[in-house]
Amino acid sequence: MNNNSFINQFSENIKFHYTCFDRVIIRGYIRNFFSMACVVLFLKAMGFSKKTNGVIRIFTDQLNSHISKQAERFGVQIHWWPSIGGGVNGAKQKFFENIYACKFEGQGNHVFCILTDKENVRTVASKEFITKKGKKHHVLYKCRKPVKQYYIYFHDSVLGGPCYLKISSYLPFPCEFYFNGHNYIKLQLDKKGVSYKMKENAFTHVSEPDVLNQAAKQINGQLVQQRIDYLDEPFFQV
Known part of the structure; x- marks a missing residue:
């Protein structure tokens, strides 16, 4: 007996059912960078005595340069999103699927392109004060402002x-x-030669439902973390 009352009620009319992770977003943070005191300590550790916007910008410039080099290494384009139509609510995904994914028939790890866009996000800025004695003093503070974002699209050999x-x-x-x-x-179904049909983002037919359910159960945090560790090295480790 299944715990799902809907499945139990209509079991005679249901050919198969499955449960799996669908669209998954995993976010990563350097926790200490959300503390202004820790950012100050980081800047000092990097050899900077000043806390200006110019100093903070140095790390941004290094990241921009690094990603540009990796894009050249992989032979992929960097698209500025507003210059190719822009859009929200899944527009980036649709653009990628129409231009790149629909033409891809390969396997393994493959980088397709990089989309860049400005988004209003939580970040850090520096404000200058002048003391009564005329000395300049900079204070870091949290704020929200438009910041350039990189979306690196790829096909993963496992996921x-x-x-x-x-x-x-x-x-x-x-x-x-x-x-x-x-x-x-x-x-997983392709590797095992199992036939299936899909409509949008769901399986509507599968010749071996047990294989589908077995594959769905294999998706876990350890598997995803292994792929993240493997995939982020060339782009995120400067």
């Missing part, structure tokens, strides 16, 4: 695709990883 890695180009440099559990299952 399938499309996936993306995202990083904000300014302190505190939050990151994001996206994948779709259905794409992982598709890879």
Whole structure:
């Protein structure tokens, strides 16, 4: 007996059912960078005595340069999102699928492109004060402002695709990883020669439902973390 009352009630009319992770977003943070005192200590450890916006910008410039070099290494384009139509509510994903994913028939790890866009995010800024004695003093504070974001789209040999890695180009440099559990299952079914049909983002027919459910159960935190560790090294470790 299944715990789902709907399935129990209509079991005679249900050919198969499954449960899996769908569209998954995992966010990563450097926790200490959300503390202004820790940011000050970080700047001192990096050899900076001043806490100016110019100093903070140095790390952004280093990241921008690093990602540009990696894009050249992988032979992929960096698209400025507003210049190719822009849009919200899944527009980036649709653009990627229409231009890149629909043409991809390969396997393994493959980087497709990088989309950049400005988004209003929580970040850090510096404000200058002048003391009564005329000395300049800089104070760091939290704020929200438009910051350049990188979306690195790729196909993963284990999780399938499309996936993306995202990083904000300014302190505190939050990151994001996206994948779709259905794409992982598709890879497993293809490897085992199991036929299936899909409508949008769901399986509507599968020749061996047990194989589908087995694949769905294989998606866990350890598997995803292993893929994140493998995939973020070339782009996120400067």
